[in-house]
Amino acid sequence: MARGDWVTVRGGGVFGLACGYELAKRGMKVRLIERARIGAGASGGTVGMLSPHVPDQWNAKKQFQFESLVMSGAFWDAVKAAGSVDAGFARVGRLQPIAKEAGIALAEARAKDAAENWGPEFLWRIAKVEEFGAFAPVSPTGLVIHDTLSGRASPRRAGAALVAAIEALGGEVILGEAEERGPVLHATGLAGLEALNAAFGKPVGSGVKGQSAILAHDAGPVPQIFAEGVLVVPHADGTVGVGSTAEREYTDPTSTDAQLEDVIARARALVPALAGAEVVERWANVRPRAASLSPMLGAWPGRAGHYIVNGGFKIGFGMAPKVAVVMADLVLDGVDAIPEGFRVEDCL
Numbered sequence: 001m002a003r004g005d006w007v008t009v010r011g012g013g014v015f016g017l018a019c020g021y022e023l024a025k026r027g028m029k030v031r032l033i034e035r036a037r038i039g040a041g042a043s044g045g046t047v048g049m050l051s052p053h054v055p056d057q058w059n060a061k062k063q064f065q066f067e068s069l070v071m072s073g074a075f076w077d078a079v080k081a082a083g084s085v086d087a088g089f090a091r092v093g094r095l096q097p098i099a100k101e102a103g104i105a106l107a108e109a110r111a112k113d114a115a116e117n118w119g120p121e122f123l124w125r126i127a128k129v130e131e132f133g134a135f136a137p138v139s140p141t142g143l144v145i146h147d148t149l150s151g152r153a154s155p156r157r158a159g160a161a162l163v164a165a166i167e168a169l170g171g172e173v174i175l176g177e178a179e180e181r182g183p184v185l186h187a188t189g190l191a192g193l194e195a196l197n198a199a200f201g202k203p204v205g206s207g208v209k210g211q212s213a214i215l216a217h218d219a220g221p222v223p224q225i226f227a228e229g230v231l232v233v234p235h236a237d238g239t240v241g242v243g244s245t246a247e248r249e250y251t252d253p254t255s256t257d258a259q260l261e262d263v264i265a266r267a268r269a270l271v272p273a274l275a276g277a278e279v280v281e282r283w284a285n286v287r288p289r290a291a292s293l294s295p296m297l298g299a300w301p302g303r304a305g306h307y308i309v310n311g312g313f314k315i316g317f318g319m320a321p322k323v324a325v326v327m328a329d330l331v332l333d334g335v336d337a338i339p340e341g342f343r344v345e346d347c348l
């Protein structure tokens, strides 16, 4: 495609906005159409942990995610430089308590895997929990896995930063409905998966509801914490994002209930510094989960000029920088760098 031509992106979540930004950066005239509001879906949340899979049993999916996480710092800096809005990204690292003695040998093995697969720039190491001061997790062994690859960003500020960047680069962000111009990228989250289920006559994706919260606590730029499904992410604005439930069955996608109270209680038990922190918001929405459990990327089979960018599931914010690059390569230059397992066809 010629630079300066129109491209339409549907969906104002992190996948659509990241693609819109990348396309605008490459000189395209971007029209991003969001039917409700920016962050109306899974991307309007509170957690924002950008963290890697475990570094063993390396595969194309892990490599893609690793590259996206490595890119994240430069990506969010460039977004801020373009639109003057800060997504709150920082590579603060992550702590995972080692609960049992048996976990130490596994963590040591994974430290070797990380050295091999991540290279020398980022560490996966075993450390004493007291190294980490007041905002540290409880660890029965006194040890934690400390990785220096993980980062965090504020989901809502990330959305605002990407909108500002797209507009500063000459693109349009339209709330409601508008005419599609040029090729169309469908980054429409759960609604998009449901449309694909209907179009293909089989289940290619579904939703997994998640509930999360914001607690008032200014931890500073310290590592985030993960243990047994509980994520604790200190943000730059003096809050801490806490999550998340994972519910395959649900009736109301945006209600919160006792399951979230349980997550908050577990977060307080995990990080004693949060004991008295006030809950300032409770939130819920539905993660778009592709049948492959990986992002679902590529041309829409049988529908020329239409593309699918979906399936971010639990790691959409971490994957967005690289997803945007491979989708722009495909749409603009016909270069297909989508890894095996991430293709639309992998879900059919």
Ligand SMILES: Cc1cc2nc3c(=O)[nH]c(=O)nc-3n(C[C@H](O)[C@H](O)[C@H](O)COP(=O)(O)OP(=O)(O)OC[C@H]3O[C@@H](n4cnc5c(N)ncnc54)[C@H](O)[C@@H]3O)c2cc1C
Pocket: 010, 011, 012, 013, 014, 015, 016, 033, 034, 035, 036, 037, 038, 039, 040, 041, 042, 043, 044, 045, 047, 048, 049, 050, 187, 188, 189, 190, 191, 192, 209, 210, 211, 212, 231, 243, 244, 245, 284, 285, 286, 287, 288, 309, 310, 311, 312, 313, 314, 315, 316, 317, 318, 319
């Ligand atoms: C509780 C919870 C915690 C999470 N924590 C993390 C985390 O710590 N780290 C991480 O990386 N990920 C996390 N995730 C996952 C992450 O939020 C998702 O992977 C990501 O937001 C998916 O982005 P998306 O743009 O594909 O979809 P969405 O954000 O759902 O966006 C889709 C958008 O498309 C719009 N839309 C739908 N149909 C149309 C249409 N026809 N035309 C125009 N617009 C349309 C919708 O209104 C919506 O705004 C979490 C998710 C939840 C629910």
